[in-house]
Amino acid sequence: MENRKYLDELNVAVRVVHMACSLCEKVQKQLLSATTDQVKSKDDDSLVTVADWSVQATVSWMLSESFGRQKTSIVAEEDIQTLSKPESSSLLAMVVDAVNGCLAEAPRYGLRGPEKPLCASQILDAISQCNSTGGPLGRHWILDPVDGTLGFVRGDQYAVGLAMIDEGEVVLGVLGCPNYPLKDDELNNYSQQNIVTSKISSGELGCVMYTSKGSGKAWMQPLVQVGKKLEGTNSAKLVQVSSIEDPESATFCEPVERTNSNHSFTAGVATTVGVRKKPLRVYSMVKYAAIARGDAEIYMRFARSGYKEKIWDHAAGVLIVQEAGGVVTDAGGRPLDFSRGIYLEGVDRGIIACSGIKLHGKIINAVYSSWESSNL
Known part of the structure; x- marks a missing residue:
């Protein structure tokens, strides 16, 4: 990357999004294989899942640990209103399990997780910390924990989006796409059935794309396979837009x-x-x-x-x-x-x-x- 100013932030962001994608894959498999109360309706009638809250908690905790809580401003979609209600205790327990399972895997991604599992109040606190409204001054992380929740619950396309704004400009972008086919042109042919089955048979699904402003380059890494470690930038390849003009x-x-x-x-x-x-x-x-x-x-x-x-x-x-x-x-x-x-x-x-x-x-x-x- 030519733009070295944000190298540390980009390095952590890419690793954290890989972790978040792994978490999402596990929750999605549970969601597609069983009927649970993992999906709740938000006030605006959009869907929110265990994955939304769990990714937000995980990313929030990891960024705060990496860059200092006082210095870390995060703009994100979810709040803890539903999750804090007494009737949501089983839902909160699932979020706690998902977050701690993900954080325990941090060393696989070259990051350090907590010394002991987080309790429910720590996880609610991490979600609540994402209460910034951004703006033109300073640095702000911008997180969409599960973009395309409807696609997520249907076993279809969804994304984990993490960006950083510095003085009002987007300077880093990381996009995790767990169901994106790695072969060219396969996006045209996908369906819910072949996404779910091909993941089991070929493993050729899922990537993380990332870039920094002014680099003139965008990179793509395949998702880390179960039991493997993230190989850093060794697994990354350049992506470029199409040359079609007609x-x-x-x-x-x-x-x-x-x-x-x-x-x-x-x-x-x-x-x-x-x-x-x-x-x-x-x-x-x-x-x-x-x-x-x-x-x-x-x-x-x-x-x-x-x-x-x-x-x-x-x-x-x-x-x-x-x-x-x-x-x-x-x-x-x-x-x-x-x-x-x-x-x-x-x-x-x-x-x-x-x-x-x-x-x-x-x-x-x-x-x-x-x-x-x-x-x-």
């Missing part, structure tokens, strides 16, 4: 969920610009990973009116795409602003990520022409 040959991604995205407008833009292929509907920031690795060329996201994008849904993925050679802006062509708290304020209509500047320009032009004829 919309007719391009693959485009969009969110699966209709609740906060407008599929019909996206389809109109795709038609206007000449995209021929059907959209690749993918849960989570795996869409950014697909652009960075060259499996797709376009990602369009147009939220429904009133929906505000949160920084943890984008920070890690955006930087990885940019350093892999791609372009990410709002639909007006302006850079995304991660310096204004937990929301991406001032987003013009939507978010556009592309593999290159020419393709990006064509999409932006198509957005303008489609917008005027739409009723949005």
Whole structure:
């Protein structure tokens, strides 16, 4: 990495995300094999699982241990409101087990875990410590413990996203994608069944992508296999965006969920610009990973009116795409602003990520022409 300023932070972040992915895989296997109360409904009707709380506790504890609790500001999605209720005691016990099981594995990833297992109050404290609101001053870690929770509970795509903002700019991005096929073009062919079965038969699923601002490089490591140790940077290879510039040959991604995205407008833009292929509907920031690795060329996201994008849904993925050679802006062509708290304020209509500047320009032009004829 050319940018050595954040080398220690990136080194720890990559290892911690590997740990988090391992935790998620274990919880997902339990979830798919049994009906338990591991899934609770949040007030906003989205799903939250044992994995969300456990990853947040694990990452929070590891970052605080590595860089000092007083110096560690973390912006993250989950709070302990549900988990602290007396009726959630069995759920909390599962979180405690998952966290301690993960932390005990820290030496496999080149990190130091606690001397003895953490108690429930320590774990609740670690989750609660992620109460920063970010902003333009200082350093803030941005965590999405399980991005794409619906994909997670269905055995489909999801991601662990960890980024760092320094003085309002995203400077580090780490994205763990436990169900991402390692072979090129396999994302097009996946289904829930072959994700679950191929994981058992081939082990060719799962990676961690990472980068630092200004490095001009993004890296990918396969997930650590059971019983193995993380080999540091030896297992990493460079990823780069696709060189396709013609919309007719391009693959485009969009969110699966209709609740906060407008599929019909996206389809109109795709038609206007000449995209021929059907959209690749993918849960989570795996869409950014697909652009960075060259499996797709376009990602369009147009939220429904009133929906505000949160920084943890984008920070890690955006930087990885940019350093892999791609372009990410709002639909007006302006850079995304991660310096204004937990929301991406001032987003013009939507978010556009592309593999290159020419393709990006064509999409932006198509957005303008489609917008005027739409009723949005």
